[in-house]
Amino acid sequence: MPRTREHTDFGFRRVPLEHKQALVDDVFHSVASRYDLMNDLMSGGLHRAWKDALVTAVNPPRARPAPEAKASARPFALLDLAGGTGDIAFRVLEAGGGTRATVVDINTDMLAVGRARAAERGLDDAITFVEGNAEALPLPDRSYDAVTIAFGIRNVPRIAAALGEAYRVLRIGGRFLCLEFSTVDVPGLDALYDFYSFNVIPALGRAVTEDAEAYRYLVESIRRFPRPDAFAEMMRAAGFARVSFQRMSGGIVALHSGWRL
Ligand SMILES: C[S@@+](CC[C@H](N)C(=O)[O-])C[C@H]1O[C@@H](n2cnc3c(N)ncnc32)[C@H](O)[C@@H]1O
Secondary structure, three states: OOOOOOEEEEOOEEEEHHHHHHHHHHHHHHHHHHHHHHHHHHHOOHHHHHHHHHHHHHOOOOOOOOOOOOOOOOOEEEEEEOOOOOHHHHHHHHHOOOEEEEEEEOOHHHHHHHHHHHHHOOOOOOEEEEEOEOOEOOOOOOOEEEEEEEOOHHHOOOHHHHHHHHHHHEEEEEEEEEEEEOOOOOOOHHHHHHHHHHHHHHHHHHHHHOOHHHHHHHHHHHHHOOOHHHHHHHHHHOOOEEEEEEEEHHHOEEEEEEEOO
């Protein structure tokens, strides 16, 4: 009997599940050097406010002055999945003085930009960059206080596997936070957002990175990502407790939260 192949979405295309990662990798190899600039241009700087909301939710403890700090106190440990060029890790480290961050990403080019940016900021001692797949983390169980993933999960072919891994590496009492594009339901804004997404963003991508296709994928993959209530259900299925989400900017993005209890 012929075996049916499992398929998934790559933007609006259906592709064999095992082909998706290589297609995603091509997108981020192509845009890595201009990735941060494009985020500012596409979102008009709004991605900074969305990321700030994520960092506020992580709430890394501020470093205490020496006499108050216990010699035995271990640093707050952050794992940023699909961390790319390091943006979330830098923000969390800057917000919480005593934090250690691990950035995992599957793409060497994105990590190379991240390493260079960390060195420029003098943060290289506080961050470890790891090349790895969010679906199978090369990291021990129960070792992080917070696990974050920003604009990464919709690129991962096996989302349930990545959620399971995030849960596995969190300490009991640790929090998972996922920032992702979501569904715009505000009448008027939805039409404007569609026009902007399908016309302006690929053109901007072509002008800045010479790769309109990469940014067409970005826009299409957003439309294929589960609605926030469906994603919340996937988080519960992975074991997370007290699952909630908060929509921002009319639903352009949502911040999802869950705890390992
Ligand atoms: C849109 S970027 C987000 C980067 C960063 N988190 C940010 O907010 O700026 C998506 C990232 O997901 C990474 N990625 C895609 N699939 C992955 C996987 N299976 N495991 C780990 N990282 C992955 C890509 O290499 C890329 O760096």
